[in-house]
Structure formats: structure tokens, C-alpha cells
């Protein structure tokens with residue numbers, strides 16, 4: 001099943017089940033992106049727009065929210081109405097972002113990179129880097145399971161029947177950042193669920 005179809009299917013239930021499991025990670029990621037005081041932010045793989053209430057405290061109309069799933073964006077629009085966010089919604093693939101070079105001061109994504117196949121991670125990061133201005137900030141939150149046994153089992157399940165894990169698997173992102181033109185400013189392990197990581201980075205090239 002394609003990731004779009006899967007998240008179209010999951011969209012109505014996602015907001016009920018997933019946010020409580022990953023709330024600390026998302027809150028921390030929003031805090032880190034807002035700390036850079038960017039004048040605008042692109043959020044990639046926005047899902048149901050669960051970041052909007054917190055992001056609104058930073059600015060209400062500076063967010064452009066991107067997702068590949070139309071149904072997830074329907075949920076995000078509902079969340080924007082409820083929270084009074086003025087975020088703009090764009091249906092697009094992170095691998096082909098419909099924005100000019102360097103138009104954003106920051107990019108945020110939580111639990112998106114876990115869905116991107118390893119061989120396309122460099123392309124996803126290069127698109128992120130392309131749309132962010134030099135010196136801009138990235139905050140990437142992702143699943144980062146510590147147990148190597150669990151990681152191996154997860155990768156096996158993901159290879160065989162990806163739908164069982166939401167086409168999601170732990171990923172070692174630090175192997176990719178430098179080549180993409182990003183430098184790590186801060187790394188935080190978040191102890192919730194099976195383990196997550198929030199990485200704050202700066203654009204140094206690209």
C-alpha cells in the first residue's frame with residue numbers, strides 16, 4: 001500500500017491514538033523551532049496539524065503546512081479552525097516541494113523521516129535544505145528505538161508487511177545530515193514510547 005493511501009485511511013483515527021504517545025517529542029520540536037524566532041516555517045508531513053496550537057503562540061500566520069495525504073490535510077484544516085491557526089495548507093510530496101529556493105527561515109518535521117525509504121532520504125533532505133534560507137534552522141523529530149534487537153525486528157516487519165508498522169521504522173539520520181548541507185546544533189533523546197530523538201540543525205550549504 002502506498003504511504004498516501006495508508007495515511008488517507010488512518011487520518012480519521014490518527015488524532016485519537018497517536019498524539020498521546022508522542023506528545024513530548026512534538027512539543028520539544030516546536031519549542032526548538034520557535035526558539036530560532038523564524039519569520040516563517042514550513043512544516044513537512046504535518047499530519048493532523050497537532051503542532052498548530054503551540055506554533056500559534058510563536059506566530060499564527062507564518063506556518064506553511066505540507067502533507068502528501070489529502071485526508072490528513074482535512075484533519076489539519078479542522079485543527080487550524082479549532083486552534084485559530086492561520087497556517088496555509090499545501091498538498092505535496094517532500095521529495096518535490098512546490099516552493100522557490102530559500103523562501104523559509106525554518107523547517108519542522110516530526111515522524112516523517114521514519115516513513116521515507118533510506119534511498120530517498122538524501123533527496124528529501126536536499127529538498128528541505130533547498131527551500132530554507134542560508135543559516136536557517138531545521139528541527140527533525142523521529143522514532144529512534146534504542147534496543148538493537150527491537151530495531152532489527154522492526155526492520156524485518158517493515159520489509160515483509162509494512163502496513164503493520166505504519167510503513168514506519170526507526171532510522172539513523174545522523175548518517176545523512178552532513179552530506180545534505182546541515183550541521184547539528186543540538187540533539188535530544190526523548191524518553192517516551194520506544195524512544196525518540198529531536199535534532200536541531202542549521203543550514204550550512206546548499
Ligand SMILES: C[S@@+](CC[C@H](N)C(=O)[O-])C[C@H]1O[C@@H](n2cnc3c(N)ncnc32)[C@H](O)[C@@H]1O
Pocket residue numbers: 003004007018026044045046047048050066067068069072092093094095109110111112115
Ligand atoms: C507519522 S505521520 C506524522 C504526522 C505529524 N507530523 C505528527 O507528528 O503527528 C507522517 C505524515 O507524513 C505524511 N507523509 C508521508 N510521506 C510523505 C511525503 N513523501 N511527503 C509529504 N508528506 C508525507 C503522511 O501522510 C503523514 O501525515
